[in-house]
Amino acid sequence: MMTLYYYPNTCALAPHVALEEAGADYRLALVAFERGEQKSEAYRRLHPLGRVPVLVTGAGVLTEVPAILAYIAGINPASAPSGAFELAKMYAFNAFLASTVHVTFAHALRAERWADDEAARESMRAKAPSEYVKLFFLMDEKMLVGPWVMGQQYTVSDPYLFVMSRWLRRLNLKIEEFPRVAAHYARMIQRPAVLRALELEGLTP
Amino acid sequence: MMTLYYYPNTCALAPHVALEEAGADYRLALVAFERGEQKSEAYRRLHPLGRVPVLVTGAGVLTEVPAILAYIAGINPASAPSGAFELAKMYAFNAFLASTVHVTFAHALRAERWADDEAARESMRAKAPSEYVKLFFLMDEKMLVGPWVMGQQYTVSDPYLFVMSRWLRRLNLKIEEFPRVAAHYARMIQRPAVLRALELEGLTP
Helix, strand or coil: EEEEEEECCCCCHHHHHHHHHHHHCCCECCCCHHHCHHHHHHHHHHHCCCCCCEEEEEEEECCCHHHHHHHHHHCCCHHCCCHHHHHHHHHHHHHHHHHHHHHHHHHHHHHHCCCCHHHHHCCCCCCHHHHHHHHHHHHHHHCCCCCCCCCCCCHHHHHHHHHHHCCCCHCCCCHHHHHHCCCCCCCHCHHHHHHHHHCCCCCCC | EEEEEEEEEEEECHHHHHHHCCCCCCCEECHHHHHHHHCHHHHHHCCCCCCCCCCCCEEEEEEEEHHHHHHHHHHHHHHHHCCCCCCCCHHHHHHHHHHHHHHHHHHHHHHHHHHHHHHHHHHHHHHHHHHHHHHHHHHHHCCCCEECCCCCCCHHHHHHHHHHHHHHHHCCHHHHHHHHHHHHHHHHHCCCHHHHHHHHHHCCC
């Protein structure tokens, strides 16, 4: 049995949904951010940076959402394209979410990672929402093929975009500004696996 | 024939080396950063964010280093592990380089992405080198298996780490601080494919 270390409504929700979609044999392990458990010595043995998610598999420990999603897609081949180029396009979208979209969001909530003084952190927090908006316009207009991220096939990119879309409201942004992203979100919360994952994390759609 | 859009000594050097290792049929296209060509309308049709690398393949356009490396590993299967878990570990390392190591470096050189005022940018630039050092200690002590990143097998993670290692000197940091990374670098510049890619970009080892 696999174990997914998570905290609710973080990027760990993407592999969580993917595990539900895969019908995988897994259990959840909550990392108590409130008690700083992600920075504990025990947890850092799983993830040296003290972040979620971590997926512990029979073969070993996996970190990094794009890699965990690629691994789950291997368990559930229906959730990834079969052609080499299309598969790489899916990896590209996931890499873009990880290193650009998520990183932009993190400047609003985790600015301490990149500057030591409070004024600089405040400056990052101030800029992050407008940059997040730009990235959503880009995804809405040019990247989301529709009805799913990659087109007709639902893939592990879909729960990952779903999480980034959920974060819009955490920046007081409105998903309705991005009609195709909003339609994608509405489609996602029709899926039983998505609803199960949300419920297990104590979240509402 | 594929085309790799690049600028010398950027992260595009990683797929460049990987293409050389693969013996792939490709040509290089220099994106003239000096003239701001990466921000031109023509280039943004290839890469909406105006960044390198882009790999144009017979099947379409690919962005994002981890995805391009995964695609090249498909062309050159000897450059990736064959087991599902080990392959995911390679993706995890590449994702870590893209979304944590490269992003940390970018705060030294591209701070304007994350703050509008000069004082905040200066604060990011000041912090970036010490954070980059921490990440290299982590890779040196816990992630680089040796002799190659993934162990006995040379994979597409190796040229990616090689680029990040080259960037140490751009932050006035010394690779000798990280003995296993330094040994990896020394091993890399023994490889004919690496030397060919460096020469094609007008770089010295």
